[in-house]
Amino acid sequence: MSIVDRGSEAMMANYPPRPLAIVRGEGCWLWDENGTRYLDLVAGIAVVTLGHGHPAPVAALAAQSAVLDHVSNLYWSEPAIALAERLNSISGFEQAFFCNSGAEANEAAIKLARRHGHETGGVDKHELVCLEGAFHGRTLGALQATWSPPKKIPFEPLPAGFRHVPRNDIPALRAAVGPQTAGVLIEPIQGEGGVQVVDEAFLVAARELCDQHGALLLFDEVQTGIGRCGAWFAFQRTSVRPDAISLAKGLASGMPIGALLSRRLTTGFQPGDHGTTFGGSPPIAAAALATIGVVERDDLIGNAQRIGALLTTALTAVPGVAEVRGAGLLIAVELVAGDAAGVTVAMREQGVIVNAVSETALRLCPPLVITAEQAALAVEALRTVLVARA
Ligand SMILES: Cc1ncc(COP(=O)(O)O)c(C=O)c1O
Incomplete structure (x- = not known):
């Protein structure tokens, strides 16, 4: 049996049929099970920042695994702190939370906004305003923030308190954001939505409305972050500074990681509010630090x-x-x-x-x-x- 046939038999049918089984990668090249070589312009969907098998994250992962693999979040470990410091310094944010994927980073962003909303305006201040065309992930909160109805309908009911407005429609945004808004969540360039660049004027309006109503402006930079768009982060190509950004995909050049970076919020997470077993695991944090190092060095x-x-x-x-x-x-x-x-x-x-x-x-x-x-x-x-x- 080929790898393709074995996969179709042994794994759930949640993905559309996959035409290829990839067995090896090097730089921008991939090889399938028949030895055919391909130039890879997908990069694991914007994940493999440094190309396949780059020695820096591979060596960092191996070295850190040998010294300290995992300790849980009951204790500190230095690589996650060093990564938080590095990310804060290249982004201008002040505090980081680590998790394992883009959807999880957005769940953290949504929870941060709701925490802030409850703290500043009570339980009624819980709404998230999102964009038509958005993709934020497949967990229930991130899925509700996502636009695509076919991805959502089979899983309803989804969490309440989410509204969507058309991309770049400032009057619609103005009508949707109010005292009930906890956060506005935007991909500065919608990736899965077709690589649609959101107008700077719309981002400026979102910033103003969030300031006016005490809501958090959240940018999903899961796909756009870590140099992909010609700046460390896509928001840096604009005049707008969000209150927090979510990251994942390219951050550790192929190793699973997610992150939420925010300004220091007195209304943010309190001990016990949020967490995940593998978030900030030392080997993955080391791989991410190595990735950032090579992006800068090269x-x-x-x-x-x-x-x-x-x-x-x-x-x-x-x-x-x-x-x-x-x-x-x-x-x-x-x-x-x-x-x-x-x-x-x-x-x-x-x-x-x-x-x-x-x-x-x-x-x-x-x-x-x-x-x-x-x-x-x-x-x-x-x-x-x-x-x-x-
Ligand atoms: C902008 C954006 N946000 C979130 C996600 C979800 O990330 P993950 O698949 O790691 O959960 C994606 C994935 O494509 C994405 O492009």
């Missing part, structure tokens, strides 16, 4: 800017491409003839892995170490595919 934020600009220019000139949008190395390619799923299959046959982020758009979110030559290969593969389909 100027991968500069690389994300340079290769992102290069890809955007080159992809825009490919016949059959209607629009290229995004920031840094989080890019959507809108196709004139649609069928992004079909184009994804054809790209794979050309040896390039991308994913369809909507029916009409591809998403490119390669490792931040991608070179100009590799980017050019990807552009040529798309040109070949779209010419063949014209």
